[in-house]
Amino acid sequence: MVNFDKVTFEYIRRDEEGNVESINKALDEIDLDVKKGDFIAILGANGSGKSTLARHINALLTPTEGTVFIEEMDTKEEENLLKIRQKTGMVFQNPDNQIIAGIVEEDVGFGPENIGVPTKEIWERVAFALEKVGMTAYREKSPNNLSGGQKQRVAIAGILAMKPECIVLDEPTAMLDPKGRREVIETVTELNKKEGITIILITHYMTEVVGADKVYVMSDGNVKMTGTPREIFKEVELLKEYKLDVPQVTEIAYRLRKEGVPLPECILTVDEFMQCVRS
Amino acid sequence: MSLILDKINYFYSKGTAFESKALKNISLSIPDGEFIGLIGHTGSGKSTLIQHMNGLIKADSGNVYYNGQDIYDKDFKMTELRRKVGLVFQYPEHQLFESTVIKDLLFGPKNIGLSQLEAEVAAYGAIKAVGLSEDLIDASPFELSGGQKRRVAIAGVLAMSPEILILDEPTAGLDPAGRTEILSLLKSIKDEKGITVILVSHSMEDVAEFAERIIVIDDGEIKFDDEPREVFKHAAELRKMGLEIPQCTELMGRLADAGFDVDRSCLTTEEAVTSILKCLNL
Numbered sequence: 124m125v126n127f128d129k130v131t132f133e134y135i136r137r138d139e140e141g142n143v144e145s146i147n148k149a150l151d152e153i154d155l156d157v158k159k160g161d162f163i164a165i166l167g168a169n170g171s172g173k174s175t176l177a178r179h180i181n182a183l184l185t186p187t188e189g190t191v192f193i194e195e196m197d198t199k200e201e202e203n204l205l206k207i208r209q210k211t212g213m214v215f216q217n218p219d220n221q222i223i224a225g226i227v228e229e230d231v232g233f234g235p236e237n238i239g240v241p242t243k244e245i246w247e248r249v250a251f252a253l254e255k256v257g258m259t260a261y262r263e264k265s266p267n268n269l270s271g272g273q274k275q276r277v278a279i280a281g282i283l284a285m286k287p288e289c290i291v292l293d294e295p296t297a298m299l300d301p302k303g304r305r306e307v308i309e310t311v312t313e314l315n316k317k318e319g320i321t322i323i324l325i326t327h328y329m330t331e332v333v334g335a336d337k338v339y340v341m342s343d344g345n346v347k348m349t350g351t352p353r354e355i356f357k358e359v360e361l362l363k364e365y366k367l368d369v370p371q372v373t374e375i376a377y378r379l380r381k382e383g384v385p386l387p388e389c390i391l392t393v394d395e396f397m398q399c400v401r402s
Numbered sequence: 403m404s405l406i407l408d409k410i411n412y413f414y415s416k417g418t419a420f421e422s423k424a425l426k427n428i429s430l431s432i433p434d435g436e437f438i439g440l441i442g443h444t445g446s447g448k449s450t451l452i453q454h455m456n457g458l459i460k461a462d463s464g465n466v467y468y469n470g471q472d473i474y475d476k477d478f479k480m481t482e483l484r485r486k487v488g489l490v491f492q493y494p495e496h497q498l499f500e501s502t503v504i505k506d507l508l509f510g511p512k513n514i515g516l517s518q519l520e521a522e523v524a525a526y527g528a529i530k531a532v533g534l535s536e537d538l539i540d541a542s543p544f545e546l547s548g549g550q551k552r553r554v555a556i557a558g559v560l561a562m563s564p565e566i567l568i569l570d571e572p573t574a575g576l577d578p579a580g581r582t583e584i585l586s587l588l589k590s591i592k593d594e595k596g597i598t599v600i601l602v603s604h605s606m607e608d609v610a611e612f613a614e615r616i617i618v619i620d621d622g623e624i625k626f627d628d629e630p631r632e633v634f635k636h637a638a639e640l641r642k643m644g645l646e647i648p649q650c651t652e653l654m655g656r657l658a659d660a661g662f663d664v665d666r667s668c669l670t671t672e673e674a675v676t677s678i679l680k681c682l683n684l
Contacts (some may be wrong), residue, residue: 171549302644366579371649
């Protein structure tokens, strides 16, 4: 679905005459292979290149060197752009920056209308998308009065209305309260499981990652670690070096194990912890 | 110094068809040198409340007293209050506007009439307080990392020598190491300068670890105002308000429910580990 082949991206700064002042390598020969239907999480410190990577997936940025393929389509080819952006939608951090219409259903319908979908089908898509994110009841409401979590779900619905195969979410929960965070994560998990939509989730909240199929850890423009959440979160010390963390329950279990408490390696959730304790 | 809010009521869009009550009968006392966590779901009234604390919003009824003076009094100097109650908004780095870090930090102090020298003393003191290297003072704020920019923004408010520092989600969007850095920084500023820090946060883990007192606001009302240990005993009520309890507190509660002799009020992983080891006699 998403394929990175030795992708390098440089932010080049120029002075007023156009001479190169500095070059900042944000991505350094990244290889990435995301299969259709995967739930991928990307972790990394601020400035590690996560967002730059995300912006390559729907061709908001194109590589300085190397190639990004979205289902065999090279993102550098101009004629692929429209198709790529239909296949891969993006959700950003701030819900208020992503909503443009005065009524929820119009916001969700904006994308399909823009690409010339017939009116009847637009409404079908809007109804479907709102149902999938659990926002049907707010269809005719103003987005202004929604909570952060609800706004993000409307933003996700706007992407769903484009019938995407992949959704990239760049810190979608950074500005949300605990309930909003849970709503957004539950929504994307369900879209992944039930609709088979490929999810690429970037986050700083470690607990949001435990349900992913695969986790990538980035640092300095490189992918430093790849594995299942369990393989990643057992490296407690290494993650801290990358300015990351593990869920609190994982940390507690890890430290208890070091003190000789017979717990299995790498517990990810409170439920798991309780199961181990009972048996 | 002290700040007292007495029976504050505030309506949005008062006098229109959209009138709705944002704050209901809020009474609070903010003493010196406290680390306070303010939590509540989106739209609960947190931001409206903190804007009452430095007079950015005027209450429809009720009073705010700063050192015993009514801030709504005609003779009250509001500029003085705004200086003493520093407010750091969400994503404060978006408000950096000068071409260098030092110019940005000098702007506030000069604006309130300090001389160049006094302003520089204030600015350098603030840089030091937020742990930024002096090498960065001539850099453009836009060359800094996210965490550094946020420190500069906080330093800009600190340069005004506030007695109360209110921060609206100062760690949003930062990586875990950056979060810990900013929170530890706030704690040390509080300890060293004796100022009160009010931290508005959506992270239960953060307020549990750092705050000495937590104020929970829901639907414009104060629901809890107590030590973190007491507040997080109310898991069910907090969840109903769209909030949570820290994951470690949840784990300890469930262990205690399952019959283990552990302290269910643990607020940090450190405390949890100690309590479990004690229970196991290790």
